Structures are given as C-alpha cells and as structure tokens.
Amino acid sequence: MFEKVNQARSERIQQSQKKRKWWVYALVFVLVMAVSITGYAYYNLSKGYDADTRDGQKDIDMKSEPFTILFIGVDQYSSKEEKSRGIRTDVLMLAAVNPKTKSIKLVSIPRDTYVSIPNTDGHKDKINSASFWAQRKDLNPMKNSKEAVQNLLGINVDYYAKINFIGFSKLVDAVGGVDVEVPFDFKIETFGNKTIKFKKGPMHLTGTEALPYVRMRYDDPQNDAGRNARQQDVVSKVVDKLTDPTNITKIPQILKIVGDNISYDIPVSDFVTLANTWKDIPRQNMETIQWDKQRGLLEDYISLNGVSRNFVYKLTEKERTRVSNLLKQQLEIPIDEPTEDSEGSSSSDEEESSSKNSSSSKSSSES
Numbered sequence: 251m252f253e254k255v256n257q258a259r260s261e262r263i264q265q266s267q268k269k270r271k272w273w274v275y276a277l278v279f280v281l282v283m284a285v286s287i288t289g290y291a292y293y294n295l296s297k298g299y300d301a302d303t304r305d306g307q308k309d310i311d312m313k314s315e316p317f318t319i320l321f322i323g324v325d326q327y328s329s330k331e332e333k334s335r336g337i338r339t340d341v342l343m344l345a346a347v348n349p350k351t352k353s354i355k356l357v358s359i360p361r362d363t364y365v366s367i368p369n370t371d372g373h374k375d376k377i378n379s380a381s382f383w384a385q386r387k388d389l390n391p392m393k394n395s396k397e398a399v400q401n402l403l404g405i406n407v408d409y410y411a412k413i414n415f416i417g418f419s420k421l422v423d424a425v426g427g428v429d430v431e432v433p434f435d436f437k438i439e440t441f442g443n444k445t446i447k448f449k450k451g452p453m454h455l456t457g458t459e460a461l462p463y464v465r466m467r468y469d470d471p472q473n474d475a476g477r478n479a480r481q482q483d484v485v486s487k488v489v490d491k492l493t494d495p496t497n498i499t500k501i502p503q504i505l506k507i508v509g510d511n512i513s514y515d516i517p518v519s520d521f522v523t524l525a526n527t528w529k530d531i532p533r534q535n536m537e538t539i540q541w542d543k544q545r546g547l548l549e550d551y552i553s554l555n556g557v558s559r560n561f562v563y564k565l566t567e568k569e570r571t572r573v574s575n576l577l578k579q580q581l582e583i584p585i586d587e588p589t590e591d592s593e594g595s596s597s598s599d600e601e602e603s604s605s606k607n608s609s610s611s612k613s614s615s616e617s
Contacts, residue, residue: 417511419457425491
C-alpha cells in the first residue's frame with residue numbers, strides 16, 4: 251500500500267514542477283505589465299512593497315550584477331485569508347539571474363523539505379511552514395521564508411515576489427475573460443463544493459472558471475503535459491489582453507488587483523530594469539536544476555507536529571552542496587568543496603554551516 255502511496259506522491263511532485271513554472275510566468279508577466287505606467291500605478295504597486303524584508307540588504311544593479319529572486323505561491327485565495335489563517339507556501343522557486351551571461355537558473359524547493367526553521371530555537375519542520383511559524387511569533391513571514399531558503403542553499407536571497415489564487419482569477423476577469431478550446435469533457439469541484447463543468451470545444455472562461463481549468467491534472471489523459479499546455483494557453487491569452495491597447499481603460503482596475511494580491515520586496519523603481527533584464531534573456535538560456543531524487547532528495551516518514559507518519563523530504567549534504575554550487579557558479583561567487591563522506595547525512599543537520607556559507611554571497615559581502 252505504501253508503495254502505491256509513494257508512487258502517487260512522486261507523480262504529484264513531478265506534476266507540481268510544471269505548476270511552479272506557471273507561477274513564475276504569472277508573476278513575471280504582471281511585473282512586466284507594470285513597467286510603462288506611472289502615477290496611480292506607483293501608488294498601487296507600492297501597496298505590495300514589503301520594505302521590512304529588505305532590512306540590511308544591499309540593492310542590486312540588475313543591469314550588470316547577478317541576483318536572485320524567490321518566487322512564492324500561496325494556496326490562500328486572498329490577502330485577508332493569509333492574515334487570518336496563516337501562510338503556508340505552496341510554491342518556492344528560486345531564480346538565479348545573471349545579466350552578464352544572459353542566463354537564468356531555476357530551482358524548485360519541495361514544500362515538504364525537512365529543515366531547521368529560522369527564529370524558532372532550532373525547531374525542525376517542512377520548509378513551507380517557515381512563514382507560518384514567523385506569523386506565530388509576530389515576525390515577517392516572507393522574511394522568514396527567505397531566510398529558510400538562504401540557510402538551505404547557502405546563498406543570499408536578494409528579492410522575493412508572492413502571489414495568491416485570487417490575484418490570478420481577478421486578472422482574468424479584469425481583461426474580460428479568455429476564450430479557450432477545451433480539449434475534452436471534464437468537471438472539477440472547487441472550494442465551496444461548487445462543481446464547474448467544461449465541455450469539449452470553444453468556451454469563454456471567467457476568472458472563477460480559469461483557475462480550476464489551468465490547475466486540473468488528474469482527469470487529463472496527457473497528465474502533466476496536458477495541464478501545462480492549458481496553463482500556457484490561458485496565461486499567454488491573459489498577457490495578450492494585458493498588452494492590448496483596447497484594455498488601457500482597465501489599467502486602474504488591474505493595478506489595484508496587483509496591489510491587493512501580490513507582495514514583493516523588489517523596489518518599484520527597479521521594475522523597468524528587471525523587466526528589461528528578464529526580456530533580454532533567451533528562453534533557451536533558462537535552465538531548471540533538478541534534484542537527484544534517487545540519492546540526494548530522500549523520502550521519509552517521521553513523527554511531526556502530532557502526526558506519527560508525516561511525509562518529508564530529507565536532503566543529503568552532498569546533494570545540497572551540489573545544487574548550492576550550481577547556483578553559486580551562476581551568481582559568480584566561490585563554490586564549496588564537495589564532501590564525499592556526507593552523502594548519507596541530512597542537510598537539516600548541517601544548516602548552521604550552510605547559513606555561514608550564505609555570507610559568501612556576492613550581495614551580502616558587498617553590503
């Protein structure tokens with residue numbers, strides 16, 4: 251039975267990697283959309299600016315210096331729900347951007363990765379709970395998530411950008427919905443026990459319909475490939491509408507959605523530079539770093555938070571060092587020597603040294 255459970259879990263993990271890429275695309279196109287707008291735009295965009303996480307960090311010249319952005323997706327449907335129920339991140343994807351080589355390396359961090367949670371006196375938990383524990387201690391949840399990723403990967407996290415589900419749904423509605431070609435009949439139950447039916451053929455989707463349409467995977471005969479195609483289709487059509495001159499009157503509404511549902515610590519004044527840097531990088535120069543799930547990213551069941559068999563991923567120190575070094579090479583900072591004798595040890599036991607390694611990041615060394 252456990253073998254079937256593990257197989258299903260592995261399939262879900264593989265499927266979620268494509269979903270994480272979609273989060274990145276969604277966040278980037280929203281930021282790019284904002285670059286040509288001032289005044290009212292600056293006011294709304296500034297609402298999402300999280301200055302607290304920038305405390306003590308040096309701003310980066312995105313035109314010439316390598317930098318990192320942590321893209322965060324949360325399951326909550328609104329900012330209000332994030333505050334009332336607490337935030338547990340659903341997606342953590344780090345982008346290491348090098349404008350000099352015009353390249354990006356992406357790495358997704360499984361939400362079930364077992365780590366020491368920052369600012370908890372050594373409590374160990376899944377990395378997606380770093381934001382939750384910060385809220386319980388009246389700390390900045392995104393700052394704690396950044397710190398958890400920094401400690402794990404041994405590099406500085408320069409910036410972050412976070413989006414929730416409602417932001418995507420409202421953007422679809424703001425541009426008047428999207429027209430799609432539904433590939434087959436299916437239905438899906440959404441929150442509130444509401445069932446939405448999709449019929450094969452042309453269909454106009456509202457924001458409420460677009461979200462489950464791009465997230466459904468279990469009923470797709472092509473599985474992840476089919477879902478990925480639907481996501482790309484819908485997101486590209488939203489982007490086209492955002493850049494359509496006929497939608498210029500909707501810009502105030504779009505900007506309010508951005509301000510209310512997306513948070514980030516990228517200075518608004520740097521949006522233009524970020525957008526131009528990102529657009530100058532060919533898609534073939536965007537590489538995804540894969541974890542070694544056979545020898546480095548190990549599945550385990552442990553007693554955690556009152557649950558006797560709680561699934562987690564444990565990283566070996568050798569695998570953590572390998573991925574960290576790939577990112578450091580991308581960021582043009584010194585790499586660590588691989589340790590042959592640490593293959594079987596969990597990286598959660600080595601994070602004190604990992605945290606020290608993060609100080610070698612180019613950004614932190616220059617601040």
